[in-house]
Amino acid sequence: EKGGYEHFMLKEIFEQPRSILDSMRGRLELGGSHLNMAGFRAYEQKFVNAQRIIIVACGTSWHAGLVAEYLIEDLARIPVEVEYASEFRYRNPVISERDIVIAISQSGETADTLAALELAKSKGATIFGICNVVGSSIARATDAGAYTHAGPEIGVASTKAFTAQVTVLTLLAMCIGQRRGTITDVKLRELVTELHNIPTKVEKALKLDAEIQQIAETFKDVPNFLYLGRGYNFPVALEGALKLKEISYIHAEGYPAAEMKHGPIALIDENMPVVVIATKDSSYEKVVSNIQEVKARKGRIIAVVTEGDTTIPAMAEFVIEVPPTSEVLVPLVSVIPLQLLSYHIAVLRGCNVDQPRNLAKSVTVE
Ligand code: F6R
Numbered sequence: 001e002k003g004g005y006e007h008f009m010l011k012e013i014f015e016q017p018r019s020i021l022d023s024m025r026g027r028l029e030l031g032g033s034h035l036n037m038a039g040f041r042a043y044e045q046k047f048v049n050a051q052r053i054i055i056v057a058c059g060t061s062w063h064a065g066l067v068a069e070y071l072i073e074d075l076a077r078i079p080v081e082v083e084y085a086s087e088f089r090y091r092n093p094v095i096s097e098r099d100i101v102i103a104i105s106q107s108g109e110t111a112d113t114l115a116a117l118e119l120a121k122s123k124g125a126t127i128f129g130i131c132n133v134v135g136s137s138i139a140r141a142t143d144a145g146a147y148t149h150a151g152p153e154i155g156v157a158s159t160k161a162f163t164a165q166v167t168v169l170t171l172l173a174m175c176i177g178q179r180r181g182t183i184t185d186v187k188l189r190e191l192v193t194e195l196h197n198i199p200t201k202v203e204k205a206l207k208l209d210a211e212i213q214q215i216a217e218t219f220k221d222v223p224n225f226l227y228l229g230r231g232y233n234f235p236v237a238l239e240g241a242l243k244l245k246e247i248s249y250i251h252a253e254g255y256p257a258a259e260m261k262h263g264p265i266a267l268i269d270e271n272m273p274v275v276v277i278a279t280k281d282s283s284y285e286k287v288v289s290n291i292q293e294v295k296a297r298k299g300r301i302i303a304v305v306t307e308g309d310t311t312i313p314a315m316a317e318f319v320i321e322v323p324p325t326s327e328v329l330v331p332l333v334s335v336i337p338l339q340l341l342s343y344h345i346a347v348l349r350g351c352n353v354d355q356p357r358n359l360a361k362s363v364t365v366e
Pocket of ligand 1: 058059060061062104105106107108109110113156157158159242243246361362363
């Protein structure tokens with residue numbers, strides 16, 4: 001049932017070219033600009049007129065929500081807030097009937113996320129669900145939604161569910177943007193074409209496996225890791241750090257790269273590995289400066305870069321090259337090597353990657 005893979009997590013990481021395709025299937029046509037999301041269509045007017053979108057989720061799903069904040073604000077120009085479901089539900093939040101709440105959950109059973117959406121519903125907000133498990137409690141409690149269709153995820157560490165969530169949220173942002181007229185037809189077609197190329201690019205990123213295993217060998221015994229990214233890669237940094245902590249038990253923190261100078265830079269010395277996601281996008285030059293700051297303090301740099309980058313390889317101890325893609329789609333590609341890195345480090349440390357200690361696949365207690 002693991003399809004020849006040693007662990008479910010590895011199988012699920014390698015399934016991503018396929019699962020991402022499954023998340024898009026039937027929802028867009030190659031070359032065109034016609035998007036087809038049934039759940040969106042039913043609430044189109046609500047989305048068009050929404051004064052705000054609030055995203056509630058936990059863990060990795062919350063990270064997908066952060067990517068969606070960038071996507072929706074970029075493409076659809078609606079203000080987005082991303083909330084930990086557990087905080088949102090207990091703080092007497094301001095919610096109105098013109099708000100749309102998007103609940104993101106792989107399992108569809110996370111107690112805090114369910115309670116957060118019930119609260120928002122009681123205040124009149126429209127609830128849109130993004131779930132993987134069909135017929136789950138959260139899916140049933142929403143007004144409308146879109147399934148991620150990633151297939152069953154068995155490994156406790158979420159991998160293919162994350163990329164499926166980001167894919168569906170991208171389509172949703174494109175749908176809203178198209179209806180609101182905040183995205184041009186040219187841009188839309190460009191994104192449709194590039195989305196179609198994503199599975200192949202993910203496939204290519206997966207070929208880095210052996211290379212990443214070597215990097216894992218080098219760092220398997222360190223006590224700490226830092227992950228840095230900006231823009232669309234900031235949530236990816238958080239996700240990379242979470243993956244590492246939960247399955248390898250190495251302490252890791254993700255940070256927006258520019259925040260480093262406000263504290264975490266004090267941690268950097270010759271023993272600190274720093275994973276920097278530094279793909280060629282609008283924040284590239286700034287990330288290069290952040291890498292210089294780390295290097296000046298002798299931090300050990302592992303950089304995820306765009307193929308063909310010649311600047312960063314001269315500065316980093318290890319370089320992981322991923323294929324170029326549109327800036328807004330970058331998380332779908334840049335997260336892949338981070339999933340593999342955490343996997344290999346955990347395996348080398350003898351950890352139970354599919355069932356890490358203290359964790360459960362669905363957190364049905366608050
Ligand atoms: C991380 C992980 C957890 C879940 C979180 C939310 O790898 O598995 O952080 O992402 O418990 O779960 P769902 O998405 O089922 O609501």
